[in-house]
Amino acid sequence: MTTVPSIGESTSGARYAIEILGVTKQYGKVTALGGVDLDIEPGEFVVLLGPSGCGKSTLLKIIAGLEELTEGEVYIGGRLANYLKPSARDVAMVFQNYALYPHMTVRSNLGFPLKMAGRPRDEVNQKVEVAANLLQIASELDKYPDELSGGQRQRVALGRAIVREPLAFLMDEPLSNLDALLRVQMRSELLRLHKRVGRTTVYVTHDQVEAMTMADRVVVMRGGLIQQIGPPDEVYRRPANRFVASFVGSPPMNILDGRIETADGSRRFSGPIPVDVPGLAGMALDNGPAAIGIRPEELLLVSAGTDDSFPAVIELVEPVGADIFLSAAVPGGAVLTIRVDAETRVAEGQSVHVRIAPGATRLFDAGGDRIPAGERA
Amino acid sequence: MSVVVPRRGAPGAAGAIAAEHARSRRRRRLRGLGKHAFLIVVTFLLVAPFYYVILASFKNSTEIFTYPPKLLPIPPFVGNYQKLLGDTGFLRWMFNTLFVAGTVTLIKVFVDSMAGYALAKLDLTGKRLIFVLMLILLMVPLGALIVPLWALVSAMGLTNTYLALILPPLANPLGVFLMRQFILGLPRDLENAGRLDGLTEFGIYRRIVLPLIKPGLVVLAVIIFTDQFMSFVWPLIATSSDNLQVLTVGVAALRSHGGADYGLWSAAAVMSLVPIAVFFFVLQRQFLARSLAGALKQ
Numbered sequence: 001m002t003t004v005p006s007i008g009e010s011t012s013g014a015r016y017a018i019e020i021l022g023v024t025k026q027y028g029k030v031t032a033l034g035g036v037d038l039d040i041e042p043g044e045f046v047v048l049l050g051p052s053g054c055g056k057s058t059l060l061k062i063i064a065g066l067e068e069l070t071e072g073e074v075y076i077g078g079r080l081a082n083y084l085k086p087s088a089r090d091v092a093m094v095f096q097n098y099a100l101y102p103h104m105t106v107r108s109n110l111g112f113p114l115k116m117a118g119r120p121r122d123e124v125n126q127k128v129e130v131a132a133n134l135l136q137i138a139s140e141l142d143k144y145p146d147e148l149s150g151g152q153r154q155r156v157a158l159g160r161a162i163v164r165e166p167l168a169f170l171m172d173e174p175l176s177n178l179d180a181l182l183r184v185q186m187r188s189e190l191l192r193l194h195k196r197v198g199r200t201t202v203y204v205t206h207d208q209v210e211a212m213t214m215a216d217r218v219v220v221m222r223g224g225l226i227q228q229i230g231p232p233d234e235v236y237r238r239p240a241n242r243f244v245a246s247f248v249g250s251p252p253m254n255i256l257d258g259r260i261e262t263a264d265g266s267r268r269f270s271g272p273i274p275v276d277v278p279g280l281a282g283m284a285l286d287n288g289p290a291a292i293g294i295r296p297e298e299l300l301l302v303s304a305g306t307d308d309s310f311p312a313v314i315e316l317v318e319p320v321g322a323d324i325f326l327s328a329a330v331p332g333g334a335v336l337t338i339r340v341d342a343e344t345r346v347a348e349g350q351s352v353h354v355r356i357a358p359g360a361t362r363l364f365d366a367g368g369d370r371i372p373a374g375e376r377a
Numbered sequence: 378m379s380v381v382v383p384r385r386g387a388p389g390a391a392g393a394i395a396a397e398h399a400r401s402r403r404r405r406r407l408r409g410l411g412k413h414a415f416l417i418v419v420t421f422l423l424v425a426p427f428y429y430v431i432l433a434s435f436k437n438s439t440e441i442f443t444y445p446p447k448l449l450p451i452p453p454f455v456g457n458y459q460k461l462l463g464d465t466g467f468l469r470w471m472f473n474t475l476f477v478a479g480t481v482t483l484i485k486v487f488v489d490s491m492a493g494y495a496l497a498k499l500d501l502t503g504k505r506l507i508f509v510l511m512l513i514l515l516m517v518p519l520g521a522l523i524v525p526l527w528a529l530v531s532a533m534g535l536t537n538t539y540l541a542l543i544l545p546p547l548a549n550p551l552g553v554f555l556m557r558q559f560i561l562g563l564p565r566d567l568e569n570a571g572r573l574d575g576l577t578e579f580g581i582y583r584r585i586v587l588p589l590i591k592p593g594l595v596v597l598a599v600i601i602f603t604d605q606f607m608s609f610v611w612p613l614i615a616t617s618s619d620n621l622q623v624l625t626v627g628v629a630a631l632r633s634h635g636g637a638d639y640g641l642w643s644a645a646a647v648m649s650l651v652p653i654a655v656f657f658f659v660l661q662r663q664f665l666a667r668s669l670a671g672a673l674k675q
Contacts (some may be wrong), residue, residue: 097564
């Protein structure tokens with residue numbers, strides 16, 4: 001049992017399963033993490049989402065103790081973990097390429113962490129059997145990893161984490177090596193498993209579908225900094241800034257640059273399309289460059305020109321099954337992506353009228369931050 | 378020459394197609410014969426001198442020079458082998474060689490794989506510098522090292538000891554270089570999994586890395602063992618005692634004693650090959666598996 005120094009008491013006691021305070025990571029002159037604060041509740045499924053090189057895997061490895069942090073504190077279960085060995089942190093990790101020991105059978109792979117912890121052989125065997133049954137790999141126990149399919153290997157990797165019964169699971173893009181169909185299946189299985197096992201999980205991915213479907217809270221990262229923390233729906237509907245708006249959502253949010261201007265005694269957004277931003281008059285926002293963001297499904301095709309619609313020409317029609325993505329050029333030169341249902345009859349070159357759904361406009365200031373007003377709840 | 382094959386169903390097409398097939402078969406058979414003839418010639422060139430030495434080892438000194446030569450040693454003359462094992466220090470040389478080569482191989486496989494692990498995976502200050510220095514060392518010819526090495530061994534009072542034969546080859550960086558390259562190919566996540574499972578750095582090396590680089594260890598062992606087995610210049614310089622002579626030096630010394638005894642020399646050459654052949658046959662499955670794996674790796 002590792003003795004925890006008294007200075008290592010978490011500020012919140014043991015309320016959080018994992019608490020990250022001001023963590024930075026420098027590789028020479030390169031900053032991988034530039035000051036990260038994050039609290040993770042017990043049992044919560046938190047997804048770290050961001051593009052390659054955003055620092056999400058580095059943060060996960062710092063929590064696991066596989067990377068040393070430059071500054072800051074990491075608390076796991078209320079204990080300062082900065083100086084604890086990875087094996088003493090009470091976390092288990094599932095790696096992107098499974099990291100199964102190729103020279104050991106599935107049974108040995110599953111039991112290895114327990115064997116290393118000095119658990120009695122009977123207990124090891126019993127826990128291995130339980131995990132194997134839970135993951136439906138009981139018939140594969142005497143096989144070697146290279147005799148298993150990708151999905152089975154992934155299950156073994158999960159099983160190796162489960163047998164340890166840790167405080168938290170850390171998962172580093174665990175589904176990225178699977179083909180598309182298997183990924184969808186494993187995603188559901190992982191979620192079911194999480195609900196059954198109920199352990200805190202920190203899950204790293206660059207796949208926003210995984211993030212949106214699995215997370216209790218999504219942590220969007222970029223350039224070593226957290227851009228936004230929130231439930232998937234909030235991140236999608238109320239992105240904190242232009243980066244989150246364009247990174248989350250497929251196809252991404254339409255972002256149109258323009259200016260806040262005062263004309264005829266009233267303030268308005270002047271851009272490639274006429275937009276009415278509710279509450280703009282009352283906002284503490286100077287005149288100058290700004291941008292608006294509208295989700296593709298919040299642009300509606302209307303049959304004839306109305307006061308609140310604008311004309312556009314369909315440039316491209318991309319059917320994707322249940323939906324059709326349209327690229328529509330508006331008179332100002334901008335191209336908007338519009339999502340319509342598969343029943344909609346449109347053709348390339350067709351002139352249409354487009355209307356913005358009420359309250360669908362997000363306003364971003366010159367720095368890219370969202371000004372919270374005029375949105376749908 | 379282009380061959381016009383009649384279209385299917387055309388008059389006489391079946392006969393023409395059959396004839397073309399027969400021609401094609403003949404061409405293939407001729408090509409096959411040519412290949413085999415070439416391979417037979419090459420094999421003969423490689424095996425003939427070896428066979429001649431084995432033959433000579435079973436002939437007495439008169440038979441060796443009779444013309445035409447006997448191609449089968451019947452009845453075999455075993456006097457050369459009796460003389461080799463009875464009148465020379467051959468068994469002692471063999472023991473010395475096996476002891477030195479075996480010890481060097483064991484120590485080097487262990488030390489080189491550990492050093493390779495450290496250079497491949499650990500976060501060491503000056504790791505690159507050490508690696509570059511090792512590469513430079515690999516390029517220094519033995520001839521340039523012999524005199525300072527002898528001076529060093531002599532100053533340490535190790536001349537005419539087994540240590541003089543064992544210590545210097547341990548400093549050869551080739552094994553470290555090979556092991557580093559093997560270990561670099563192992564995914565970092567495997568070590569990290571080991572760390573999370575509670576393994577120490579040495580535990581990771583012993584329980585994860587070593588089993589996974591076993592084919593590499595075999596390749597290294599074969600290289601070191603054969604190199605030591607055939608080493609001549611350094612053992613010749615480092616020892617003058619008869620008791621410490623190794624095979625290469627002892628067999629060479631046979632020439633300076635007792636005149637030109639080709640039968641005895643041949644017997645010594647054949648006997649010298651036995652351990653290295655056994656060593657290779659024991660490890661050949663692993664050795665070939667590794668070579669093929671390397672060749673076919675995507």
